[in-house]
């Protein structure tokens with residue numbers, strides 16, 4: 001995935017300015033920065049929720065800058081949001097089955113009842129087993145604890161066979177006892193599914209344990225993108241992000 005010279009101006013406010021970086025296929029990159037730095041806006045521009053004032057977004061060699069959210073999803077871009085986005089009244093299995101049906105180009109309908117051998121159903125069951133929710137398939141999704149909702153969202157993402165995944169604060173609100181399990185599910189996106197992952201996360205221990213590089217945003221500018229050690233040792237990053245050199 002490549003973004004080049006990506007900028008967003010709203011009214012007189014420069015929200016993001018000339019952001020350029022490349023994430024090679026299969027790499028996990030973390031995105032950090034103080035509140036209001038522009039992390040979610042960057043995800044909105046990459047996923048097509050917002051249109052950049054200037055710049056380009058390239059996925060798998062294809063320029064998708066002028067493509068819609070749906071077209072980018074079809075091109076292999078998946079995303080989770082800061083707030084949970086499961087269908088709360090549906091069962092855990094129904095949530096993933098719908099995602100699998102949509103990715104197969106079938107109707108977003110629950111009136112196709114699950115049958116033995118049905119591809120979307122067996123895919124949903126496999127993925128739920130993989131993320132550790134194999135024993136919760138019949139639960140109402142809205143009743144799951146937050147960490148399991150996050151795992152469910154990842155199973156829904158995987159049902160669409162994404163090549164690039166954007167995760168916006170996946171650990172937000174997750175109970176401390178569920179962090180390790182969810183971390184492993186996120187790791188599997190890259191190790192087992194070969195996904196390219198861009199991840200905003202405030203939980204630094206989790207982030208630094210997962211990512212190969214970290215991008216640091218500050219007031220809409222990209223201060224650095226490098227290995228966690230190099231970024232943490234960077235005096236500009238220390239003074240901007242941590243307040244002062246340490």
Ligand SMILES: Nc1ncnc2c1ncn2[C@@H]1O[C@H](COP(=O)(O)OP(=O)(O)OP(=O)(O)O)[C@@H](O)[C@H]1O
Pocket residue numbers: 010013015033034035036037038039040041042
């Ligand atoms: N549609 C918009 N109109 C005007 N300003 C906006 C809009 N969207 C975002 N902003 C501003 O852009 C800046 C970046 O916001 P953004 O939500 O991307 O930051 P963030 O780094 O994700 O913050 P947080 O860590 O709090 O989620 C903020 O100052 C925000 O107020």
